[in-house]
């Protein structure tokens with residue numbers, strides 16, 4: 202095993218796993234930390250956690266547990282994968298988890314690299330942009346759980362972590378890997394523990410990949426995965442069979458959308474023009490015990506339509522604000538998550554095999570309730586969203602990060618089936 206990845210949510214895990222596979226690494230994704238040492242034939246293992254917005258102590262504990270497990274498997278480098286929009290708050294988990302991983306590895310220094318230019322996440326002079334807008338001006342300012350109101354990665358990291366943060370800007374990145382590593386050394390000698398790196402195109406990420414070759418711990422989004430994978434090229438064998446194992450089959454399918462991002466709102470609106478769709482009633486979710494049962498029946502009645510039925514909690518910012526004001530942000534999001542968890546379980550018991558899910562937290566609860574232990578990574582539906590297939594049964598999932606994919610994503614995903 203060469204690379205061990207600890208991902209703070211499920212869509213984030215499939216995102217980076219997809220890019221590792223695209224770049225030649227045979228990759229397995231495991232949901233949660235396995236209880237035993239497994240005999241895994243892969244170049245990389247991605248452990249998906251649900252640690253993005255849980256209490257910080259829990260995030261630290263599960264992340265260090267994942268690290269220990271990956272060390273036991275013989276991994277040589279470790280990657281802490283968080284969101285390309287750096288989803289967290291000032292009290293957020295990215296800083297403390299990074300500190301804990303550095304400490305556990307006995308290391309003093311790492312990088313902060315959320316950039317994913319193929320999906321419009323770029324870092325310029327230490328500021329994070331989403332499709333050309335500052336993070337704090339983007340739809341992320343209205344996120345239901347982790348609203349992002351600051352775009353300065355140095356400030357965010359300083360606020361969350363024990364140490365201090367430096368910056369390597371694009372002028373240095375463009376001078377090549379050696380200039381970057383020299384800059385890392387200088388920043389580390391100043392006593393800084395983390396360095397934010399600029400990156401706004403693929404070439405920056407390839408150069409950065411080379412520059413972080415000897416770092417034990419790397420932190421970032423999935424963009425850097427291609428650069429990192431290239432460092433291991435000489436150790437890699439053919440991985441086409443691994444990708445084959447991840448393909449979805451023609452089978453009963455459902456779309457479950459729990460993300461309120463701008464892109465998911467567009468995807469839901471587009472798909473609703475073609476497919477049977479049902480908007481979740483949050484009040485009923487909170488107050489009506491048999492609500493899930495009635496939605497379950499509706500899904501069963503619509504499973505044979507030309508396009509898979511969609512159940513969605515996805516709402517525009519104003520509607521979401523009103524729900525949160527009435528029922529509380531935490532109570533309503535928990536009720537929605539619990540609903541999707543229960544619905545997914547019932548659907549699986551009744552023969553649904555393919556689950557297309559939007560939203561990282563939502564994907565986490567759905568995957569857990571389906572009891573899937575790990576995935577083979579299949580073909581990419583959109584950058585960062587591969588189909589994945591359970592290692593221990595014939596369920597297939599498309600776990601879509603809130604902001605990923607284009608407007609036709611839900612339909613496109615269903616075009617990948619084979620008999």
Ligand SMILES: Nc1ncnc2c1ncn2[C@@H]1O[C@H](COP(=O)(O)OP(=O)(O)OP(=O)(O)O)[C@@H](O)[C@H]1O
Pocket residue numbers: 210212213344345346459460461462483514515516521524525533534535537538559560561562563564601602603604
């Ligand atoms: N109508 C709603 N009312 C209240 N909470 C909602 C509603 N719709 C969704 N939520 C909650 O908002 C959260 C959305 O988080 P989730 O991670 O699933 O999506 P996302 O953040 O857009 O995706 P990603 O993390 O992949 O970027 C979930 O906890 C979900 O239950």
Ligand SMILES: O=C(O)[C@@H](O)C(=O)CO
Pocket residue numbers: 210212213214216217283284285286422423560561585602603
């Ligand atoms: O990095 C991203 O944007 C995604 O993989 C993600 O983490 C969304 O939850």
